[in-house]
Amino acid sequence: MTGADLTPATMLTAMRRERPLVHCITNYVAMNIAANVVLAAGASPAMVHAEAEAGEFAAIAGALTVNIGTLSPDWVKGMRAAATAAAATGRPWVLDPVAHHATAFRREATAGLLALSPTIVRGNASEIIALAGAASRGQGVDSRDSVAAAEDAARALAAGHGAVVAVTGATDFVTDGTRAVRIDGGSPLMPQVTALGCSLTCVVGAFAAAFPRAPFEAAVAALTLFAVAGERAAAGAHGPGSFGWRFLDALAAVDGAALDAEARVAQA
Amino acid sequence: MTGADLTPATMLTAMRRERPLVHCITNYVAMNIAANVVLAAGASPAMVHAEAEAGEFAAIAGALTVNIGTLSPDWVKGMRAAATAAAATGRPWVLDPVAHHATAFRREATAGLLALSPTIVRGNASEIIALAGAASRGQGVDSRDSVAAAEDAARALAAGHGAVVAVTGATDFVTDGTRAVRIDGGSPLMPQVTALGCSLTCVVGAFAAAFPRAPFEAAVAALTLFAVAGERAAAGAHGPGSFGWRFLDALAAVDGAALDAEARVAQA
Amino acid sequence: MTGADLTPATMLTAMRRERPLVHCITNYVAMNIAANVVLAAGASPAMVHAEAEAGEFAAIAGALTVNIGTLSPDWVKGMRAAATAAAATGRPWVLDPVAHHATAFRREATAGLLALSPTIVRGNASEIIALAGAASRGQGVDSRDSVAAAEDAARALAAGHGAVVAVTGATDFVTDGTRAVRIDGGSPLMPQVTALGCSLTCVVGAFAAAFPRAPFEAAVAALTLFAVAGERAAAGAHGPGSFGWRFLDALAAVDGAALDAEARVAQA
Numbered sequence: 001m002t003g004a005d006l007t008p009a010t011m012l013t014a015m016r017r018e019r020p021l022v023h024c025i026t027n028y029v030a031m032n033i034a035a036n037v038v039l040a041a042g043a044s045p046a047m048v049h050a051e052a053e054a055g056e057f058a059a060i061a062g063a064l065t066v067n068i069g070t071l072s073p074d075w076v077k078g079m080r081a082a083a084t085a086a087a088a089t090g091r092p093w094v095l096d097p098v099a100h101h102a103t104a105f106r107r108e109a110t111a112g113l114l115a116l117s118p119t120i121v122r123g124n125a126s127e128i129i130a131l132a133g134a135a136s137r138g139q140g141v142d143s144r145d146s147v148a149a150a151e152d153a154a155r156a157l158a159a160g161h162g163a164v165v166a167v168t169g170a171t172d173f174v175t176d177g178t179r180a181v182r183i184d185g186g187s188p189l190m191p192q193v194t195a196l197g198c199s200l201t202c203v204v205g206a207f208a209a210a211f212p213r214a215p216f217e218a219a220v221a222a223l224t225l226f227a228v229a230g231e232r233a234a235a236g237a238h239g240p241g242s243f244g245w246r247f248l249d250a251l252a253a254v255d256g257a258a259l260d261a262e263a264r265v266a267q268a
Numbered sequence: 269m270t271g272a273d274l275t276p277a278t279m280l281t282a283m284r285r286e287r288p289l290v291h292c293i294t295n296y297v298a299m300n301i302a303a304n305v306v307l308a309a310g311a312s313p314a315m316v317h318a319e320a321e322a323g324e325f326a327a328i329a330g331a332l333t334v335n336i337g338t339l340s341p342d343w344v345k346g347m348r349a350a351a352t353a354a355a356a357t358g359r360p361w362v363l364d365p366v367a368h369h370a371t372a373f374r375r376e377a378t379a380g381l382l383a384l385s386p387t388i389v390r391g392n393a394s395e396i397i398a399l400a401g402a403a404s405r406g407q408g409v410d411s412r413d414s415v416a417a418a419e420d421a422a423r424a425l426a427a428g429h430g431a432v433v434a435v436t437g438a439t440d441f442v443t444d445g446t447r448a449v450r451i452d453g454g455s456p457l458m459p460q461v462t463a464l465g466c467s468l469t470c471v472v473g474a475f476a477a478a479f480p481r482a483p484f485e486a487a488v489a490a491l492t493l494f495a496v497a498g499e500r501a502a503a504g505a506h507g508p509g510s511f512g513w514r515f516l517d518a519l520a521a522v523d524g525a526a527l528d529a530e531a532r533v534a535q536a
Numbered sequence: 537m538t539g540a541d542l543t544p545a546t547m548l549t550a551m552r553r554e555r556p557l558v559h560c561i562t563n564y565v566a567m568n569i570a571a572n573v574v575l576a577a578g579a580s581p582a583m584v585h586a587e588a589e590a591g592e593f594a595a596i597a598g599a600l601t602v603n604i605g606t607l608s609p610d611w612v613k614g615m616r617a618a619a620t621a622a623a624a625t626g627r628p629w630v631l632d633p634v635a636h637h638a639t640a641f642r643r644e645a646t647a648g649l650l651a652l653s654p655t656i657v658r659g660n661a662s663e664i665i666a667l668a669g670a671a672s673r674g675q676g677v678d679s680r681d682s683v684a685a686a687e688d689a690a691r692a693l694a695a696g697h698g699a700v701v702a703v704t705g706a707t708d709f710v711t712d713g714t715r716a717v718r719i720d721g722g723s724p725l726m727p728q729v730t731a732l733g734c735s736l737t738c739v740v741g742a743f744a745a746a747f748p749r750a751p752f753e754a755a756v757a758a759l760t761l762f763a764v765a766g767e768r769a770a771a772g773a774h775g776p777g778s779f780g781w782r783f784l785d786a787l788a789a790v791d792g793a794a795l796d797a798e799a800r801v802a803q804a
Contacts, residue, residue, distance in 0.1 A: 028299045029315055031564045031606075035730035040776050045730070046635070047565055050608035053639040060638065070344070072318035074608070099314070102328065103321040192520070194303035194313070217439075240308050241516030248777030252728070296567045297583055338567075340586035345767070367582070370596065372591040460788070462571035503679070509578050509784030 005042035007213055008221040008263055011207060011258035015221075016042035021087075022202055023061035023081055025049045027069025027098065030198035030256035033244075037199035040251035041225060043206035044115070054078040055085035058093075062209025065202050066118075067096035068109060071193075075237045077107045079089050083116040092119035092208035092215055096201040101130035114161065119215045121157065122166040125150035130147040132157040147171065151268070155180065164215045166204065168197055173268060176216040180217060180268040183220065185227025200226050220265060228262045229254050276492040276531055277524035283489075284310035286437035288477035290470055291329035294345055295337025295366065295526060298466035301512075305467035308519035309493060311474035314500075319345040323353035326361075330477025333466045334386075335465075336377060339434050342466065344377045348379025351384040358475035360387035360483055364469040369398035387483045388476060389425065389432040390469050390527035400425040419536070425449065432483045434472065440491045441536060444484040447536055448536040449486065455502035457511040464515070468494050488533065495533040496530045497522050500536065542753040544799055547743060547799035550665040551757075552578035556745035558738055558757050559597035559622075561615055563634065566734035566752045569780075570728045573703045573735035576787035577761060579742035588613040591621035594629075596744025602654075603632035604645060606729075619652040628655035628714025628744035630753055632737040636668035651757050655751045656744060657693065658702040658737045661686035668693045674748065683707065687804070691716065702740065704733055708759045709804060712752040716804040719756065722762025723770035725779040732783070756801065764798045765790050 008189035021044045026034050048057040051074065058064045064086040066079045073229055086093040095118035100110035110131070114121075123131065125147065132153035151173050154165040158177035167173045173184040190196050200222060207218035229250040237243035289312045296304050299315055306313035316325040319342065326332045332354040334347045354361040363386035368378035378399070382389075391399065393415065402419035419441050422433040428443035435441045440451040458464050468490060475486035496520040505511035557580045562570050567583055575583035582595040587610065594600045600622040602615045622629040631654035636646035646667070649658075659667065661683065668689035690701040694713035703709045708719040726732050736758060737753035753773050765786040773779035 027315070028296055029303050029565055030300075032300055032566075032568055035565050036776060036780075039728050041729055047637075048562070048604050048639075049606060050579060052609055052640065053607070054643040056639045070315050070317060071321070073320055102314075103316075103324045103325075105318065105321040156639075192307050194300060194307060239517030239520040240304060241513030241518075241520075244304075244516070245513055245777030245781055248780070249775030250777075252775040252777075295583070296564055297571050298568075300568055338585060339582050339589070341588055370582075371584075371592045372777065373589040373592075411574030460575050462568060462575055506786040507785030508572065509786075510789075512784070513781055514574075 003043060006211065006217040008224040009259040011217065012225060012259055013256040015037045015207055015210040017043055017159065018210050020062035020206055020247055021046060022047060022203065022205045022209055023058050023064045023082065025054065025082060025205045026065065026067040026198055026202065029069060030067065030195035033195050034199040034202045035250060036200045036248055038206055041203045043205055043209070045202060049075055049078045051077040051081050054082035058082040058085040058091065059089045063091055063205040065205035066093065066113060067098055067198050067201055068100060069108065069198060071106060071109060079113060080116065083113060087117055092212050094118060094120040094201055094205045094208060094256070096122050096132055096198060097127055098198070100127060102109070114264060117161070118163055120164040120166065120204055120219050122168065122204055124197065125167055128165060128167045129153040133189040137265040140178065164219050166219045166223060168200065168223065172227065174216065174219045174223060179216060181220055182266050182268045183223045183227050184264040186230035187243065189234055189237060189240055190230050192225065192240040193244050201258040224259060224263045224265055225251070225254060227264070228259055274479065274482055276489040277527040279479060279485065279489040279492060280527055281524040282432060283475055283478040284320060285310055286478050288330035288474055289328070290385040290473045290477055291313060291316060291326050292351065292470045292473065293322065293350060294333065294335040295465055296324055297337060298335065298463035301463050302467040302470045304516055305519060306366065306416065306470045306474055307486055308516045309474055311470045311477070313470060317343055317346045317467060319417060321350050323349035324347040325360065326350040326353040326416045327357045327461060332361040333473035334361065335366055335466050335469055337366040338358060338366060339377060344422045347381060348384065351381060355385055362386060362388040362392050362469055362473045362476060364466060365395055365399055366466070368395060384432055385429070388432040388434065388472055388487050390436065390472055392465065393435055394439055396425065396433060411441050417429065432487050434487045434491060436468065436491065440495065442487045442491060449488055450534050450536045451491045451495050452532040453510040454498035454523070455511065456510055457502055458498050460508040461512050463533060492527060492531045493519070493522060495532070496527055499530065539552055540749065542750055544757040545795040547595065547747060547757040548761060548795055549662055549792040552644060553741055554746050556598035556742055557582060557596070558741045558745055559584060559594050559600045559618065560738045560741065561590065562734050563737065564605040565605060566603065566731035568743040569731050570735040570738045572784055573787060574738045574742055575797055577739045577742055579745070581738060585614045587613040587617050591617035594618040594621040594627065595625045597611045597627070598644060599741040600629040601632065601651060601741035602629065603634055603734050603737055604636060605634040605643060605734060607645060614653065615649060617770060623653055628748050630654060630658060630737055630741045631658040632658050632734060632745060633663055633667055634734070636663060646751065653697070654699055656700040656702065656740055656755050658704065658740055661703055661705055663701045664693065664701060665689040670739060682783040700755050702755045702759060704736065704759065708756045708763065710752065710759060715752060717756055718802050718804045719759050719763050720800040722766035723779070725770055725773060725776055728768050729780050760795060760799045760801055761787070761790060763800070764795055767798065
């Protein structure tokens with residue numbers, strides 16, 4: 001494929017054909033739903049976290065995702081071992097810095113992981129704003145807790161770290177520091193289901209595994225798949241419970257043609 | 269609000285308006301469903317367990333809940349750090365002593381946590397009976413494994429520890445050692461879905477966070493919300509699977525008016 | 537019951553009447569769904585993993601199941617303590633060697649567990665083939681990654697270790713080294729829902745707890761229950777999400793008469 005061919009639709013089809021192995025280190029809340037989401041998206045998840053094997057395993061998988069949701073010192077060691085091995089073997093890895101600004105332990109762990117050069121960073125607006133603020137030590141990052149501030153923070157973070165940055169919310173935003181897009185869709189029910197954002201991080205890893213040299217397009221494809229599936233799942237849902245299983249059905253049912261017809265991606 | 273205004277209905281509306289942050293240390297089985305239940309109830313859950321940050325985080329959240337379901341020594345340290353910080357900063361905390369009488373490790377961990385003065389204790393009949401027995405070293409607690417024995421045990425435990433005690437079952441019972449109520453509702457399908465009791469403990473924490481000086485009313489409100497939502501979810505369910513997601517839908521849909529109309533709470 | 541009476545149908549009825557306590561040490565992904573599956577099957581699950589109590593608890597429960605999905609050194613200690621206690625007190629225990637051949641850490645942990653004489657081993661074809669290969673150090677085990685190779689490997693493993701071996705897939709295979717059966721049923725949606733295989737391991741434990749001297753029949757009964765429930769759940773499912781909750785409903789609804797009517801078990 002050439003760059004112009006890398007649409008969410010063509011990438012979904014290609015990713016499913018390859019069915020990449022995604023090494024997910026994620027939190028206890030997300031473990032089950034993230035594995036189900038990755039399966040429904042069409043990839044193969046593996047949850048492997050211990051320092052004793054995380055590095056060895058990261059070199060087997062197609063991509064690594066690291067989410068710090070339910071953190072402990074032993075897990076930080078496993079995350080660092082895996083991220084180091086992913087970087088050393090040229091595999092993309094995705095960082096999801098959940099609530100990284102809440103405690104000193106979390107701030108230190110995140111700084112250590114950020115230093116290992118994640119290929120992609122995914123977070124919500126407040127996480128990306130805080131991360132850009134911490135990274136720039138206050139060098140001009142707007143502190144407005146708003147969509148515009150999050151987009152500015154994402155651009156600054158991307159430029160400063162050479163990473164693709166994805167901010168998810170009612171409208172998603174993805175940038176590599178130069179290019180940027182906004183993605184609409186999804187449903188207000190999505191934040192009412194726990195760990196869907198964490199699960200999305202694993203799907204970003206699935207696309208990055210299939211397209212290791214196109215992390216910007218990979219992030220856009222993953223977020224677009226979520227937005228389209230979320231919009232479909234909301235039709236017929238009567239609350240977070242009925243949305244949850246409908247979302248898995250929708251993720252599995254959405255194909256390239258559906259993405260072409262229903263995606264709402266715009267240059268930013 | 270004055271004390272007379274603290275009905276489950278008014279408290280639900282007020283709790284949802286505040287959307288308190290609930291620090292939940294719970295077991296691996298319950299992690300996901302408890303987070304989804306707290307979201308559907310209208311509060312904001314955060315699962316943070318490591319000793320490295322649990323104390324710091326407990327001082328940020330509105331309330332703490334501690335459930336010993338899948339215990340290990342490292343987690344006991346985190347639980348103690350969090351409970352100590354909650355108590356030191358005047359935050360309510362809820363203890364859920366799952367199967368505390370099954371092993372020596374569990375008995376010791378529970379004794380240590382009970383000494384940190386939980387605001388509320390929630391358990392099933394056998395857990396509360398065993399806890400009262402352990403606490404009183406056999407001073408007159410009836411050993412009959414029955415509803416009456418559980419209510420006696422709850423009263424003894426509440427009086428002895430200055431805690432609100434909630435016993436959940438087909439009929440729930442809540443006491444602060446002086447006042448006591450029984451709550452009917454729910455469904456026989458509820459114990460067929462794992463960790464709904466553990467999730468309820470987190471919802472008790474949500475109400476306690478919103479009403480830190482009214483733990484008795486907070487526990488009653490949480491149990492009443494569960495009873496009404498459980499009864500609604502059972503209509504249309506054909507087994508534990510279809511009950512599970514209907515329960516989340518029902519939790520999110522129940523509002524103050526529904527609680528007023530459908531709650532079955534009686535003085536005991 | 538005599539041996540001839542040990543059909544899946546009679547065993548299901550007897551197991552539910554006894555409602556055995558099953559000590560499950562399983563992975564973080566499987567924790568919740570495995571507990572729900574065991575409840576729906578009709579037994580009582582308990583997740584207890586720490587070395588500090590796993591041995592004591594294994595001697596209380598009716599059977600133990602050990603799954604190495606999300607492994608760490610502390611958990612290996614708990615698994616070994618539990619398996620040692622189960623063996624010492626004459627309780628059946630079931631080993632589920634998830635991806636045991638992926639890393640050195642996993643291979644060593646599995647070798648150590650296998651040396652503790654599991655009563656039953658359950659895995660997918662590639663896991664059983666690799667396990668037989670490792671156990672025999674290449675003594676004639678066919679390396680074809682195929683159904684026939686898996687059946688050969690299961691027979692070799694069973695004969696070599698005195699264990700019942702169950703290989704699950706589109707068609708399941710169970711052998712004790714002498715007898716062997718194949719079980720048809722289920723649905724292609726089953727591998728699209730994460731951790732159903734891990735959950736099945738816990739149900740094998742439930743039947744083994746009720747029939748500790750008939751591990752071959754216990755494994756056959758558990759796999760047959762899954763196959764019938766999976767086939768029923770697939771009717772009406774539109775993807776992995778709607779299959780998931782329908783499977784729990786079906787597990788709870790299937791009774792002895794349904795097993796008699798719908799089971800497809802054949803001598804191999």
